[in-house]
Amino acid sequence: MKEWLKRVEKAENLEELETLRIQILGKKGIVSAQFIKMKTLSNEEKKSFAKELNEYKDSFIKAINLRKEILELALSSKILKADKIDISLFNSKGNRGALHPVMDTMDRIVDYFVSMNFSIKTGPIIEDDFHNFEALNLPKHHPARDMQDTFYFKDNFLLRTHTSPVQIRTMLKHKPPIRIISPGPVFRRDFDLTHTPMFNQVEGLVVEDEDKVSFSNLKYMLEDFLKYMFGDVKIRFRPSFFPFTEPSAEADISCIFCEGKGCRVCSHTGWLEVLGCGLVDNNVFKAVGYEGVSGYAFGLGVERFAMLIHKIPDLRSLFEGDLRLLEQFK
Ligand code: DAH
Numbered sequence: 401m402k403e404w405l406k407r408v409e410k411a412e413n414l415e416e417l418e419t420l421r422i423q424i425l426g427k428k429g430i431v432s433a434q435f436i437k438m439k440t441l442s443n444e445e446k447k448s449f450a451k452e453l454n455e456y457k458d459s460f461i462k463a464i465n466l467r468k469e470i471l472e473l474a475l476s477s478k479i480l481k482a483d484k485i486d487i488s489l490f491n492s493k494g495n496r497g498a499l500h501p502v503m504d505t506m507d508r509i510v511d512y513f514v515s516m517n518f519s520i521k522t523g524p525i526i527e528d529d530f531h532n533f534e535a536l537n538l539p540k541h542h543p544a545r546d547m548q549d550t551f552y553f554k555d556n557f558l559l560r561t562h563t564s565p566v567q568i569r570t571m572l573k574h575k576p577p578i579r580i581i582s583p584g585p586v587f588r589r590d591f592d593l594t595h596t597p598m599f600n601q602v603e604g605l606v607v608e609d610e611d612k613v614s615f616s617n618l619k620y621m622l623e624d625f626l627k628y629m630f631g632d633v634k635i636r637f638r639p640s641f642f643p644f645t646e647p648s649a650e651a652d653i654s655c656i657f658c659e660g661k662g663c664r665v666c667s668h669t670g671w672l673e674v675l676g677c678g679l680v681d682n683n684v685f686k687a688v689g690y691e692g693v694s695g696y697a698f699g700l701g702v703e704r705f706a707m708l709i710h711k712i713p714d715l716r717s718l719f720e721g722d723l724r725l726l727e728q729f730k
Pocket residue numbers: 561562563564603604642644645675676677678697698699700
């Protein structure tokens with residue numbers, strides 16, 4: 401009997417194991433043969449013999465089941481190994497994916513500023529009132545807070561309405577010189593043809609000693625950047641207002657749909673507004689404990705850039721994941 405147990409433990413494959421199972425437990429197997437033998441024994445002997453035999457039968461069943469599990473496991477891992485998919489293999493059908501136009505635009509923007517020696521900083525999406533508003537010269541009850549319809553949480557937390565708070569986080573952590581951009585998602589309670597509750601921004605900040613940074617530095621940099629993004633367009637800077645910059649401006653490019661002649665997209669002005677910028681307001685420097693420095697900042701919406709570059713008329717189509725649109729960007 402022990403000999404048979406050993407053979408079960410050493411069975412090399414499922415077929416061999418099945419043959420053994422029939423030889424041991426089958427109708428004409430060795431266990432049945434022993435039970436037949438029992439007939440010739442006395443009643444007293446029968447009892448102990450049957451007990452022993454049943455114990456053997458149980459241990460055979462256990463051993464066979466265990467071996468079966470082991471062999472099946474080995475077989476499936478062998479099949480898995482043989483079935484391995486080579487994901488580096490060239491896809492001859494040619495249906496490859498592509499970057500979403502918004503991410504592609506984001507990459508181009510980031511590439512430009514990295515080539516101009518800016519480093520990339522990110523910040524939390526759930527911000528607090530201090531970083532998103534207060535330190536950016538937007539005290540409580542400041543009317544400009546209404547410009548940004550905010551999603552609020554409890555305890556002064558909120559979904560950041562712009563990437564400008566990364567300016568504050570960076571200045572609180574580092575001494576000048578600072579030269580950063582901050583790309584990432586922002587959130588506002590707004591949803592119509594030209595607004596979505598989530599969109600992406602890129603913020604920029606340059607800070608140096610005393611009066612090293614001037615408006616002409618800002619203008620030079622952004623003009624070069626806008627030419628890089630939109631090609632041969634006219635650029636103008638228009639006075640504007642942002643609480644965190646003084647003076648503030650908005651940059652416009654000549655309308656790429658009508659080449660400045662005036663059309664529906666540019667509301668017949670010939671110009672398209674593309675970003676906000678200015679020299680960092682002194683109150684912002686005060687809030688982070690900076691003194692005797694100068695700096696400029698700018699902020700832009702990535703979806704707007706993507707729409708203008710690719711002439712996509714409806715902002716919402718960028719969020720629908722419709723393959724008929726996305727497949728055009730391969
Ligand atoms: N934070 C502004 C917004 O979300 C964009 C902006 C404008 C950022 C001017 C700036 C800036 O840094 O100087 O509308």
